[in-house]
Amino acid sequence: MNIIGQLRDLKMIFSLAYIPMITFILQMVVGGIDGATSGLGHTKDLQKLSKSHFEFSIDLYRQTALHQSSGNIVMSPFAANLGVALMFLGSSSNTNTSTELRHCLHAENIPYVELHKSFKKIINILKDPYYSKHEFTNDIRIFLQKGVGIKSQYLRAVREFYQSQVDEIDFGASGSGNIRRKINSWMKETSGGNFEELLQKDPDVDTRLVLASYTSMKPRWLYPFDPKKTSYNGLFFLPGGERLQVAMMSGQFQVPVGYSEQLTSRLLELPLLERRMSMFLILPDTVEPGIATLESTITTHFVKELRATLKTEVVNVRLPKFKIEKTVEFVNVLDDLGVSQVLDPTQADLENMVDKNILHLSSFKHRAEIEITEGGNPDEEIKTEATSVGILRQKFFEVDHPFVYFIWDYYTGTILLIGRVIQPITV
Incomplete structure (x- = not known):
């Protein structure tokens, strides 16, 4: 019997009567790819995700360009892909939230398990020393409201598949400067001190979940210019x-x-x-x-x-x-791409992420840098x-x-x- 079919309603995955879907995936994947280079022989497995990612990337760029009608642009579609995938991981199946996120990812034909396993493989490949020659850095972090009860299965899945973490913040303390300092501190550490002002001020008091990401690269040519x-x-x-x-x-x-x-x-x-x-x-x-x-x-x-x-x-x-350095807010772009439920405080369903289903994606701040020499x-x-x-x-x-x-x-x-x-x- 199809595994996904057995656990069609992911709202029940955390009940004692069912094996949690996220836990199940972890059991299937742990030990499958141990090192950063071990994924290099599995590129055929990534063809489905690559096709979906390409569609997502062009959609994302076209909408971002509409929002930024002038000036230079740099951003990472892969980082944006990870952010949407992390929200999809936390959404309940067969809900409007989940359906919209899957559609945005162009992943209608990719099984749930395969999607997250594929992202894991890509992230492992990107840890190969080859990418350090291009000074490539990519990281993403979830900041959500303190006290909502983050589910242990979600925390483990975020670490296992996306090599990321979830940090709790009291967004109710907006105005104290503590929120801005904590998120900017993560950005400073992630960027190696190159950038730290992701947030100029604390987010609004009704903020519940913030995605923050950083991507930087200095490409090295096969045939250098003299x-x-x-x-x-x-x-x-x-x-x-x-x-x-x-x-x-x-x-x-x-x-x-x-x-x-x-x-x-x-x-x-x-x-x-x-x-x-x-x-x-x-x-x-x-x-x-x-x-x-x-x-x-x-x-x-x-x-x-x-x-x-x-x-x-x-x-x-x-x-x-x-050399281009830009900070982009992806929330409005995602809204234009048909992702509205997860952004709506009254409609978002992230029940696979937390016990208290009161979260919505308030902000997705992305910092990207590229230097061509x-x-x-x-x-x-x-x-x-x-x-x-x-x-x-x-x-x-x-x-x-x-x-x-x-x-x-x-x-x-x-x-x-x-x-x-x-x-x-x-x-």
Whole structure:
């Protein structure tokens, strides 16, 4: 008999008469993946989640871009994915809350057990030393109202599957500064001291649950740019006719490049170390309407079609150096994606999380940072892939106006970072 079918009503999973579903999953998974690298041979198991994650990522970016109509963007769809999954883990089955969260995750065809096991595998893979070469950091924490009675099964599942924790806070003490200090203290520790002001002030007194996450990365190229060829007089054109003087890297590489007539945009894939990850650049044909049209029409279908046009060529690449640091509130974005029940104090059902079912997701604060420089492997001498090709056979990909980018991890099938560059800023 189907396991999920046996425990269809997760409202009963904590009763003595039934084996708790979360406990059951833990029993199935414990010992299955012991080390950070042991998940590397299981990427086929992640195909379902990867497909769902890709849909979720593009949806999330499109809605975030609508909310932030100007300025640079950086965020981690994977971090947002984890936050929604943690709420789904705590929701009761066959409720509107659970249904909306599953739909947002595009996980209708992924069994409950398999979904959380897949996230566990991805998180374990991301602990591999390879990612430290890119200075990759990703963490998420749940802060909820003190005294609601956190269920031990939920705490254990959060630790086992998501390597995270749940902290209790008295949100009723809003105004004392203690809430802000506690959450910011976690952020400071997680970011290694790089950032600590996730909250500028205490949240409202009616706050019940806050998700906080941090993602940072400094990608390292498979084919580094030569710093000697970086021009600090490069031009970058903005909507409205303004132009900026930027630090423009340049290099000639044999890399995949493509074009989409539907998106009226070009695509460039720049591989990172060992070709395990790549940075994709989507460059509109024009400055105006340019990126505005791209973001309003971007879908998973268009992105897949664009990727299908990729063909390896010798390409002269010019790309500005940039560093983007942003804090994003995901609650309004999730609401636009159809997740409303878990945000509503009168409708949210998180009975699998706590004894007193009075919680709702009040805030989901996400901090993300990315820095793009010339560098490759920090442990090796910089070397570029120089190719001698006649001028008539060469292609040029000059990133001299606003563009969209994302970091794709082939090993986990996830987008670790995505965003747009309107003004390349270096720090």
